[in-house]
Amino acid sequence: GDSVTQMEGPVTLSEEAFLTINCTYTATGYPSLFWYVQYPGEGLQLLLKATKADDKGSNKGFEATYRKETTSFHLEKGSVQVSDSAVYFCALVAYGGATNKLIFGTGTLLAVQP
């Protein structure tokens, strides 16, 4: 079945460091790919998405590129801030079904220190 695998955390960085969180997926067809962020005590917020191969999603300085050849959607940010501390989830929606059911990875906790 469809699945998402993302790097385990926690990831601890100093402010202004470069961030990469790896995400790979297994799916039939061409899924849509997402990164969601969950701040402490809150629900999930969509951070960015890409719906086809080679698309780059971007938002708030975060970027991820849909790589079909490596089945990856790695999250990057050039300079993290303390306010970026949160749990980040990679997710997909399977292609072709009449649904927007999300399949999530296990999440990666990011802690940014001043």
Add this chain to the structure above:
Amino acid sequence: DAGVTQSPTHLIKTRGQQVTLRCSPISGHKSVSWYQQVLGQGPQFIFQYYEKEERGRGNFPDRFSARQFPNYSSELNVNALLLGDSALYLCASSFLGLSGNEKLFFGSGTQLSVL
């Protein structure tokens, strides 16, 4: 405009009891989905409803049920609670819920603790 609202925010139950969680979608959204997020894990899909019809069901036992009302709000019911049902239950809404091109909006969740 109000976002997705869920009630209650926190709930404590004992094993064997039954619980009902409520969700109001964003105005105009017709699709509601439920997810279970166990501590330290990613959310797991439970149900999706559209126009009061069940569109999808995840790998959960029959103790879990849901319904959607004519005003598009939804309830999730869990019977015969087990300790393992302790989790954050998230509700999400979208306009049609037909594809990954459509944005899903999440509520802040109901934290259920089963003792």
